[in-house]
Amino acid sequence: MDAVTATVITRLEEARAADTRTRDRVCDEAAAELLAAGTPPAFEVRTADLRLDPFFMCADRYWRRRFQERPTAVTAVECARWMEDRVTADSWGAVAEQWALGNGFLNRGAVDSAELPAAAVAGAGGGDGGQRIAFFVTLFHAGKLRANFCFDELHAFLEFSPTSVASGPLRGEPVFVALKSFAAFGSRTLTVEHATGLLERAWSAPGRTRHTVDICLNGLAFAGPFPGQGELLRSHAEEAVRAHPGDHMFHARLATGLHMSGRHDAALENIDTALALLAASPTASLGALQDQYLTKRDAIQEGRLRALRDAEQQLRWEQQSAANAQLERSLHTSSVRAVEVVAVFTAAIAFAVGSLQVTLTGDLALSDRLWLLAAQGAGLAVFGLLIVGGTWLITRSHHQRDRSGG
Structure with a gap:
């Protein structure tokens, strides 16, 4: 063991008992010393804990800088061999997902052609070691394509590339299936049913990891619109938040699902929670994620205000509709009353004219004339009642509909 490695190991052991800020500083300095000396970390990594394990934190920073200097499949192969x-x-598995997908996202601007990963993996050999190296390189390249939302290209790479095929049975890992689901949700050639089937397969896998959950939710959030999308994202994100209550990303995904479902107040609460958790997170991409969350918050606020305006407009429409219905009922009732008045008035005029003819002409006795007037009046009264009753029967069903609708 050289002097640089011995010094680094001693400092990392001491950093276990240090506070978070000091531990971060020590790990950064140790990684920089290893890079300057041209010496890869010569210690064992036993966890993927980015908060408490200084050895993993140091190795993570070392390889992050190596990927930044040379963000290619060749570096991915070197990292996988070191692992x-x-x-x-x-x-x-946890370290491979963290480093391959994370460094793929951070170096998404430098995407290799599919042939370069295949060439880099070609010399890795067979067996379990060769399959793990191919799997790591596949995740690294897929992480770039995912970060750039190259859905169809990602689908083709995962299904048919020599690098992916060389991963062997590791292609059945939940994170691999989740990446296929992500590609299918964004593709314009694959069906939503196919994507949903892959999603449920990855989601229900016994070995489901945090990255598997994140990729599944990411695919749902950025899929082309389909019926039930918001509710599907909301239900899965709620499960993720229950399992990982301190994960800012899952709160942000839940906010997206709630926003899609029209539950803007709950969405606003969750995106604010995501921003608060992000501020306390040591993630290297805090600035980019914060911008994404703030953009989502603005969209939720805009949707919330639009929903309030739509509710107010709907209320005004309902009030106007009720007023119009009341006016229609009033006009209808007035017209019916007018018909009834005209009928009665017509009967009265006819009675008056007829009674004058009876009384002024002819030579009937007074008693006969009185009986004739009585008969004529009764007939016209019956006529008026028939007109009024018929009008009431005709308009009764209309009145009943008005009452039931009101």
Whole structure:
């Protein structure tokens, strides 16, 4: 063991008991010393804890800088080979997902052609070690394509590329299936049913990891619109928040699902929670994520205000509709009353004219004339009642509809 490595290990051991700020500083300095000396970390990594394990934190910073200097599949192969010797078997999967996907996202601006990862993996050899190296390189390249939302290209790479095929049975890992789901949700050639099937397969897998959950929710959030999308994202994000209550990303995904479902107040509460958790997070991409969350918050606020305006407009429409209905009922009632008055008035005029003819002409006796007037009046009264009754029967159903609708 050289002097630089011995010094770094001693400092990292001491950093275990230090506070968070001091531990971060020590890990940054140790990674910089290893880079300057041209010496990869020569210690074992046993966890993927970015908050408490100084050895993982130091190795993470070392390889992040290596990827930034040369963000290619060649660096991914070198990192995977180092992991074969230095990362314990029980932590290899978590470390591989963290480094491959994370560095793919951070270096999304430097996307290799699909042939370069295949060429880099070609010399990795076979067996379990070769498959793990191919799997790591596949995740690294897929992380770039995912970050750039190259859905169809990602689908083709995962399904058909030699690098992906060389991963062997590791292609059945939940995180790999989640990436296929992400690609399918964004593709314009694959169906929503196919994407949803992949999503549920990855989501229900026993070995589901935090990155698997994140990719599943990411695919749902950025999928082309489809019926039930908001509710599906909301229900899965709620489950993720219950399992990881301190994860800012899952609160942000939940806010997106609630926003899609029209529950703007709850969405605003969750995006504010995501911003607060992000501020306390040591993530390297805090600035970019904060911008994304603030943009989402603005969209939620705008949707909330639009919903309030729509509710007010709907209330005004309902009030206007009620007023129009009342006016229509009043006009209808007035016209019916007018018909009834005209009928009665017509009967009265006819009675008056007829009674004058009876009384002024003819030579009937007074008693006969009185009986004739009585009969004529009764007939005209019956006529008036028939007109009024018929009008009431005709308009009764209309009145009933008005009452039931009111």
